[in-house]
Amino acid sequence: MYVLVIGGAGMVGxxxxxxxxxxxxxxxxxxxRLTAHDVVVPRPPEAPFPIDxxxxxxxxxxxxxxxxxxxxxxxxxxxxxxxGEAEADFEKGNRINLDGTRHLFDAVRxxxxxxxxxxxxxxxxxxxxxxxxxxxxxxxxxxxxxYGTQKAIGExxxxxxxxxxxxxxxxxRLPTICVRPGLPNKAASGFFSGIIREPLAGQEATLPVSExxxxxxxxPRAAVGFLIHxxxxxxxxxxxxxxxxxxxxxxxxxxxxxxxxxVAGAKAVARIRRAPDPVIEKIVSGWPRKFDPRRAIAxxxxxxxxxxxxxxxxxxxELGGRIAD
Amino acid sequence: MYVLVIGGAGMVGxxxxxxxxxxxxxxxxxxxRLTAHDVVVPRPPEAPFPIDxxxxxxxxxxxxxxxxxxxxxxxxxxxxxxxGEAEADFEKGNRINLDGTRHLFDAVRxxxxxxxxxxxxxxxxxxxxxxxxxxxxxxxxxxxxxYGTQKAIGExxxxxxxxxxxxxxxxxRLPTICVRPGLPNKAASGFFSGIIREPLAGQEATLPVSExxxxxxxxPRAAVGFLIHxxxxxxxxxxxxxxxxxxxxxxxxxxxxxxxxxVAGAKAVARIRRAPDPVIEKIVSGWPRKFDPRRAIAxxxxxxxxxxxxxxxxxxxELGGRIAD
Numbered sequence: 001m002y003v004l005v006i007g008g009a010g011m012v013g014x015x016x017x018x019x020x021x022x023x024x025x026x027x028x029x030x031x032x033r034l035t036a037h038d039v040v041v042p043r044p045p046e047a048p049f050p051i052d053x054x055x056x057x058x059x060x061x062x063x064x065x066x067x068x069x070x071x072x073x074x075x076x077x078x079x080x081x082x083x084g085e086a087e088a089d090f091e092k093g094n095r096i097n098l099d100g101t102r103h104l105f106d107a108v109r110x111x112x113x114x115x116x117x118x119x120x121x122x123x124x125x126x127x128x129x130x131x132x133x134x135x136x137x138x139x140x141x142x143x144x145x146x147y148g149t150q151k152a153i154g155e156x157x158x159x160x161x162x163x164x165x166x167x168x169x170x171x172x173r174l175p176t177i178c179v180r181p182g183l184p185n186k187a188a189s190g191f192f193s194g195i196i197r198e199p200l201a202g203q204e205a206t207l208p209v210s211e212x213x214x215x216x217x218x219x220p221r222a223a224v225g226f227l228i229h230x231x232x233x234x235x236x237x238x239x240x241x242x243x244x245x246x247x248x249x250x251x252x253x254x255x256x257x258x259x260x261x262x263v264a265g266a267k268a269v270a271r272i273r274r275a276p277d278p279v280i281e282k283i284v285s286g287w288p289r290k291f292d293p294r295r296a297i298a299x300x301x302x303x304x305x306x307x308x309x310x311x312x313x314x315x316x317x318e319l320g321g322r323i324a325d
Numbered sequence: 326m327y328v329l330v331i332g333g334a335g336m337v338g339x340x341x342x343x344x345x346x347x348x349x350x351x352x353x354x355x356x357x358r359l360t361a362h363d364v365v366v367p368r369p370p371e372a373p374f375p376i377d378x379x380x381x382x383x384x385x386x387x388x389x390x391x392x393x394x395x396x397x398x399x400x401x402x403x404x405x406x407x408x409g410e411a412e413a414d415f416e417k418g419n420r421i422n423l424d425g426t427r428h429l430f431d432a433v434r435x436x437x438x439x440x441x442x443x444x445x446x447x448x449x450x451x452x453x454x455x456x457x458x459x460x461x462x463x464x465x466x467x468x469x470x471x472y473g474t475q476k477a478i479g480e481x482x483x484x485x486x487x488x489x490x491x492x493x494x495x496x497x498r499l500p501t502i503c504v505r506p507g508l509p510n511k512a513a514s515g516f517f518s519g520i521i522r523e524p525l526a527g528q529e530a531t532l533p534v535s536e537x538x539x540x541x542x543x544x545p546r547a548a549v550g551f552l553i554h555x556x557x558x559x560x561x562x563x564x565x566x567x568x569x570x571x572x573x574x575x576x577x578x579x580x581x582x583x584x585x586x587x588v589a590g591a592k593a594v595a596r597i598r599r600a601p602d603p604v605i606e607k608i609v610s611g612w613p614r615k616f617d618p619r620r621a622i623a624x625x626x627x628x629x630x631x632x633x634x635x636x637x638x639x640x641x642x643e644l645g646g647r648i649a650d
Contacts, residue, residue: 140463141465
């Protein structure tokens with residue numbers, strides 16, 4: 001089986017490729033080749049199958065066609081300009097997130113007799129406030145960002161191209177990934193990971209919102225699990241509605257902090273510094289907090305059920321089991 | 326006030342321009358100029374203001390920019406490849422309905438300091454079965470045609486371009502227009518109008534589905550009313566959710582026939598010939614039947630409340646008040 005990962009240098013892409021390298025297979029099929037694509041050079045791990053890397057911009061005409069010319073059996077399309085950048089640079093966001101996705105879908109369409117499984121990472125940013133208490137699977141899309149608009153358009157195209165038999169697509173709306181490894185960044189959502197990651201590493205973290213703010217989380221390990229399940233599940237069981245809200249865990253910031261206390265003690269919690277920021281409070285208040293993702297759960301997608309579990313996964317996968325004193 | 330009608334040669338476009346010519350104004354402002362645009366030559370009526378016509382393809386780069394260069398105050402974007410053709414010719418449907426719409430939106434965006442009211446006709450084809458008994462305003466979009474997909478994408482772009490201040494957009498999802506004037510056509514929905522229009526004109530009509538099929542209707546006159554209300558209502562009252570399901574009338578084919586009997590008698594009803602067509606039955610079974618369009622009603626959009634009223638409008642507007650013996 002030949003696997004193509006577009007966006008293979010990003011956090012989720014790297015973790016997906018690591019997992020595939022470790023498993024040597026996707027579902028019940030051995031992987032014989034993998035291509036990791038991104039706009040920056042991917043650094044794939046050792047693997048029991050050859051991995052080649054490609055660097056290009058899928059929004060440039062012809063690039064997508066070159067990527068799919070050798071007919072990968074499964075395509076993971078993870079590449080995107082993130083929310084903040086797509087909002088700051090409207091034309092770039094549309095070029096990459098909208099045109100890039102459409103070019104890829106059309107490139108697959110134009111390969112004769114070819115209909116691979118295509119897994120597309122959408123986002124809960126397709127939803128816009130006001131929301132019901134828990135957002136049901138049939139809730140409409142009224143994104144409040146250009147990023148969410150572009151992802152919602154990708155979902156519509158994916159469903160139509162699948163209906164027409166051009167490929168066999170599954171779109172998955174990822175929760176906020178927590179604990180996100182790496183350095184703190186300026187994303188408005190960064191603090192959800194920061195208030196766990198920095199204290200576990202002995203660093204101070206800033207909390208810009210109140211403790212009653214609720215949000216929707218899954219670990220990086222769960223996100224990789226979603227991708228693999230989406231790549232291998234029976235398309236017939238999914239039916240015509242190809243885009244799914246992934247399961248996740250709705251917790252308040254206060255509950256995150258209590259979980260941190262249980263896993264790492266009061267000393268870790270003491271490293272969280274309150275610094276209320278009305279701008280971030282306002283942005284976050286427009287985000288979805290909680291879902292009722294029955295379809296994905298019925299289809300076998302699995303997320304964490306406690307925030308302590310999410311923290312322990314970070315400690316295992318990123319810190320080699322060690323918590324800073 | 327300068328008004329631009331894109332799709333001005335179509336049935337709804339012509340009726341809109343006739344109404345504007347009759348009124349001489351849009352809301353409380355006198356119309357000083359109107360441009361009717363289409364891919365075929367529009368034939369505008371006499372009017373108390375100058376009407377110029379333009380013929381071009383808005384999917385060709387530069388055409389949309391030329392149309393908006395003189396800054397129309399209100400733009401009606403009614404142009405589209407219809408459902409059947411967009412399904413038969415995927416690339417043409419995407420080129421006109423998706424790229425054409427995006428080119429227009431971008432052309433408006435790129436005119437400095439310009440943010441006109443833009444009214445976009447979407448469709449109930451953005452919805453796909455299975456449905457609840459009456460589709461609520463927050464129901465999600467899972468179109469089952471490429472036309473519905475293209476319209477749903479237009480809605481998403483309209484909302485985002487409005488949010489960013491590029492224009493002041495309102496998207497309206499029209500019911501099936503009934504009684505559609507003119508010759509019978511091969512659209513799968515054609516019989517909903519045909520079984521009324523042909524008998525009133527003394528012709529035989531074919532009914533390919535059973536009498537318990539329910540559908541969602543509004544008259545051409547109501548559709549023009551929706552467009553004018555959308556062009557003149559207060560955008561602040563609409564808020565961030567810029568796309569609205571229009572009100573309509575949910576009736577069964579049997580109820581349509583009973584209304585025809587009341588308006589035109591048993592002789593007219595006798596001109597309906599039953600010819601069940603399983604292909605059309607199947608297509609129609611995937612269409613929405615009934616909505617609960619509370620937002621549009623609260624915002625002041627008005628449709629007919631009986632099918633007799635819909636028939637009488639056709640007799641008045643198209644037949645000069647005369648029903649065939």
